[in-house]
Amino acid sequence: KAGVTQTPRYLIKTRGQQVTLSCSPISGHRSVSWYQQTPGQGLQFLFEYFSETQRNKGNFPGRFSGRQFSNSRSEMNVSTLELGDSALYLCASRLGTGTTYEQYFGPGTRLTVT
């Protein structure tokens, strides 16, 4: 069974630009969550989508947004990039929402903002 895939794996953008990252969950998984990892703030939850609906959102500005498609694939978008947005963005999928289901992480997208 294929794992969680994320594209692209690496990305370099300039301040002020916007970026879209993609995540394909494990087949059959309907929940997708996004996390940001930075050296200063550690691993922080961005948002979770389940059945195309945002279920939970972390404490991030409105420049960070996401969506989920009917095939459970998810995208996250960051507009007006700032230097502090440089991070490893991790996507995780699980069968359903709630603690009953284990989360599985993808390889991550490394975003560098210059």
Place this chain on the structure above:
Amino acid sequence: ELKVEQNPLFLSMQEGKNYTIYCNYSTTSDRLYWYRQDPGKSLESLFVLLSNGAVKQEGRLMASLDTKARLSTLHITAAVHDLSATYFCAVDGAQKLVFGQGTRLTINP
């Protein structure tokens, strides 16, 4: 608000020694994870602990969970260089994982 604290944050060990990483969390949860992360890589799942008193072992690593004390431990036995990595615990807070700060483990020959 769920908070997760790990200690120590940095750990330098000699090969062959034993040590323990501690993970405290502030509110009850049904599930606790331990992950390993190598530099520049994603999170590798080590253990999922589901109930009070749960103990899991894989090779030189053993994890345990005490839900009453809200404490999990990751014990390393007879450390080897290949175990050098950053280790995270994470508590499942319903719709999101809350991570500890991570413990950077360096094992010296």
